[in-house]
Amino acid sequence: MSTCLSFLSPGLLAVAGRDRAQADGYRDRMTLPAPTSPTPPDSDERQQIDAALVQRMAAGERDALGDLYDRFxxxxxxxxxxxxxxxxxxxxxxxxAFVTMWEKAVTFDRTRGSAFAWAxxxxxxxAIDRVRMRRRRAELLEGAAPADLGYQESGGEATGRETVTIGEEARxxxxxxxxxxxxxxxxxELAFFGGFTQEEIARKLAAPLGTVKARIRRGLLKLRDSLAVRP
Amino acid sequence: MIDERHEELAALHALDLLEGAELAAFERALAADPKLQALVRELREASAALAHTAAAAPAPAALKARILATIDRAERPAPDNVIRPGFGVWHILPWAAAACFGLSAVWLGQRASTAESQIVALRNEQTLTKVSLQTALQQLEIDRLVSAKAIEETTQKLAAATSDLGSTRSLLAARDEQVTSLSARITALASSATVLERQLGDTRQQVAQLTADLKAQGDLANYQITALASMIEGSPKSVAAAVWNPSKQEGVLKVENLPALAANEDYQLWIVDPRYPNPVDGGVFTVDPKTGARSISFKSKQPVEVINAFAVTRERKGGVPVAEGPFVLLGK
Known part of the structure; x- marks a missing residue:
């Protein structure tokens, strides 16, 4: 890779290296060991289908990517x-993301996480990389604070503007x-959709950092438990 | 059993909120703890499910076609200059086998497999390089746009600052003119102040004079004017008027038609103040023998506060301490 990029400036090499490091980071995040707790049958069935599609993608089956696209x-x-x-x-x-999944499908191991979580x-x-880049640009240009994400308007219940039927999973x-x-x-939601750091979330919520961490811990644990017991 | 602290770190890690030393420390702990690994995986699955909470967007068919087109392009044979080293080895192998004459078919198969793996690896690296290059070029373009915008804004600010500087200079020149004008006015005003000060002195003197005049007029209001009537039988025309200034304890007496005096006689004026047992001496005077008239200024020999009457008597020459002669005039 360094040979291919040797004609580029050191700055570009640094950018490319950072991107490569990010790609490696994403891969690392997905290389986790097998879960110890059982998942619900319907969820497991869905995950099996997804994993099978990724395996077919790894084998070079173009249609499998199309099917996975339809699902995800x-x-x-x-x-x-x-x-x-x-x-x-x-x-x-x-x-x-889909192109990357196609390219890295051979490295996918279902025991280390679901295909959906990977996607x-x-x-x-x-997306968060782009948001942060956008914020850096906005700060550079105007010093403007990022706009409110407006979760209350679109994050909860479905609206009439939605043109796609909400699936059982979404509900x-x-x-x-x-x-x-x-x-x-x-x-x-701020952590997942906002791309903020812990400190930024604390500032946005006007709450102490420790409180915000505790809220995220309790919220995510409860969400996991709620999703685990559904039929 | 995972403690709350590690649960918290696992949740933050699942949402990619750990950074720096905290991330490194947690990943070390994660590598050594299968239960923690399982928890992170579960929390990451739970957080991934949050994607369902977003307003579901219709999946565009065009996007699907674009993705498929991209992977189709990626599957095309890589350029010769990238994969040549692998093919070189690939092509050299038969020559090497021919040269060796004795290598087994199994060994050749192993070498071929290795070469294919290298080709796959090179292809993967080429694809990754393309992606990295594309990302780098996008980043470069973004940086270029941001820099261009910053330069444009700086130029605009510089132009605005230059304009402001010109305006400020003009303003400064105008202020200088104002200062000069004001200095001249101050000088003129100082001169005027001197004149005014002098005029003020004069005015003060006039005020003092007027005050004195007013005081004098006030005193005049206190003057006591008394008409004296004749007390002489057969000479009713004899009259007199006395004007008394109490503050100065002096007065004026004007008489007319008084009979002529003998050479050894004088008329004597008396001021009747009830505080004294006898009238107070106001002095002696004579009259014109032809007209019987005279105007004299007189002063009281003793302090007088209340005047009940003025009287004129005919006395021996030089006057007497206590009236002895006949009354000539009397006024109350």
């Missing part, structure tokens, strides 16, 4: 749009999130 693109695009607030950028991010991680990290997750206390919802 709705929530992935929704999440990317919620993070980026820009439809075109969200599509770019989802595009890059979400790829999309989220790329279950939304119901689980709705059981969280509001301050835990807000902290978890």
């Amino acid at each position: 693109s709705g929530p992935l695009l929704g999440a990317a749009q919620q993070i980026l607030r820009d439809s075109a950028e969200a599509q770019d991010v989802v595009h890059d 979400v991680t790829l999309v989220r990290n790329r 279950a997750v939304r119901a689980a999130v709705a059981t969280l206390p509001l301050e835990q919802q807000r902290a978890v």
Whole structure:
């Protein structure tokens, strides 16, 4: 790689290296050992189908990628749009994530995490990278603070503007999130969709850092438990 | 059993909120603890599920086609200059086998497998390099746009600052003119102040004079004027008027038609103040023998506060301490 990039400036090499390091980081985050607790049957079945599609992608089956796109693109695009607030950028991010999944499908190990979690991680990290870059640009240009993410407007129940039927999975997750206390919802959503650091979340919520960490811990644990017991 | 602290770190790690030393320390702990690994995996699955809470977006068919087109392009054979080293080895192998004449088919198979692996690895690296290069170029373009915007804004600010400087200089020149004008006015005002001060002195003197005049007029208001009537039988035309200034204890007496006096006689004026047992001496005077008139100024020989009457008597020359002669005039 360094030979191929040798004609570039040191600055570009640094950027490329950073991107490579990020890619490695994403891969590392997915190389976790097998879970010790059982997952619900329907969820496990879905994960088996997803994993089989990724295996077929690894074998070079183009149609498998199309099928996986049909299964994942709705929530992935929704999440990317919620993070980026820009439809075109969200599509770019989802595009890059699927291309990466195609390229790295051979490295996927279902025992180390679900294909959906892998896809979400790829999309989220790329989207947050763009948001942070956008913030850096905005700060450079104007010193403007990032706009409010407006979760209250679009993060909860489905609106009439949605053109896609909400699936059973989405309804279950939304119901689980709705059981969280509001301050835990807000902290978890800011962490997931906002791309903020711990300190930035604390400032945004006007709460001590320790409180914010505790809210995220309790919120995520409760969400895990709620999703684990669903039928 | 995972303690709360590690649960918290696991949750933050699942949301990619750990950084720096905290991340490194947690990853060391994670590597050594399978239960912690399982917890992180579960929390990451839970956090990934949050993607479902976003407003579901319709999956564009065009995006799917674009993704498929991208992977189709990626599957095309890589350029010769990138994979040549692998093919070089690939092509050299038969020559090497021919040269050796004795290598087994199994060994050749192993070498071929190695070469294929190298080709796959090179392809993967080429793809990754392309992605990295594309990202770097995008970053470079973004930086270029940001820099261009910053330069444009700086230029605008510089132009605005230059304009402000010109305005400030003009303002400064105008202020200088104002200062000069004000200095001249101050000088003129100082001169005027001197004149005014002098005029003020004069005015003060006039005020003092007027005050004195007013005081005098006030005193005049206190003057006591008394008409004296004749007390002489057969000479009713004899009249007199006395004006008394109490503050100065002096007065004026004007008489007319008084009979002429003998050479050894004088008329004597008396001021009747009830505080004294006898009238107070106001002095002696004579009259014109032809007209019987005279105007004299007189002063009381003793302090007088209340005057009940003025009287004129005919006395021996030089006057007497206590009236002895007949009354000529009397006024109350």
